[in-house]
Amino acid sequence: MTAPRFWLVIPAAGIGRRMQAACPKQYLTVSGKTILELTLQCFLERPDVMGIVLALAEHDTWWSQLDMAGDPRIQTVIGGAERADSVLNALLALNDRGAQADDWVLVHDAARPLLKSADLERLLLELADDPVGGILAVPARDTLKRVSATGAILTTIDRSVIWHALTPQMFRLGLLQRALADALQAQVAITDESSAMEWAGLSPRIVEGCASNIKITRPEDLQLLQNLLTREP
Helix, strand or coil: CCCCCEEEEEEECCCCHHHCCCCCHHHCEECCEEHHHHHHHHHHCCCCEEEEEEEECCCCCCHHHCHHHHCCCEEEEECCCCHHHHHHHHHHHHHHCCCCCCCEEEECCCCCCCCCHHHHHHHHHHHCCCCCEEEEEEECCCCEEEECCCCCEEEEECHHHCEEEEEEEEEEHHHHHHHHHHHHHCCCCCCCHHHHHHHCCCCCEEEECCCCCCCCCCHHHHHHHHHHHHHCC
16 A cells, blocks of 8 residues: 655644753754654654645744755745644635645654654554544553542543544545634643544544654753654664
């Protein structure tokens, strides 16, 4: 089976307050490249990506300074107040580029620079014929506790049914656009694309990925990223 062609959306309008840095976290530099450049690299190596839309903050001054900003496959749009707003704006831009409702769209975090090519290939192949789509995820490894508002442990959760959601998340453009728009209209809290699809009554699938596909969120994550990049073959 051949992996299907796809569009890529990267919401990159966040400012990353928890990083306590002078610029948004996706523009921090590790091993001579910004985190966003490392994130995009995995996709730009593939001939089956039909186009990329980055949703940037309105006053972003960093993207235009990168060499990748000149790549004709990459388009930018202004992001929104929340992730769902940014993704929806990017999907609307894909409509303007001639994307079709049944085209596959992958949404990937700007600050997940360690996606493995093998995981991306597995996601594309396993979901190629799925009517809904799905996400990369990893099974929970630690014992999980449900706690009260005061921090008291109430119960231990069965971790065999718990997975940590990663990205990319892969859905048909039309279904995802409708789910996001409806959820935003209903003022539903949407934390990722899968949660919008779930709210719409659909059941996305899980495709197991590597735990190294980390999201850079806090200052200590930068050293972890550096260590993992150093160990890459």
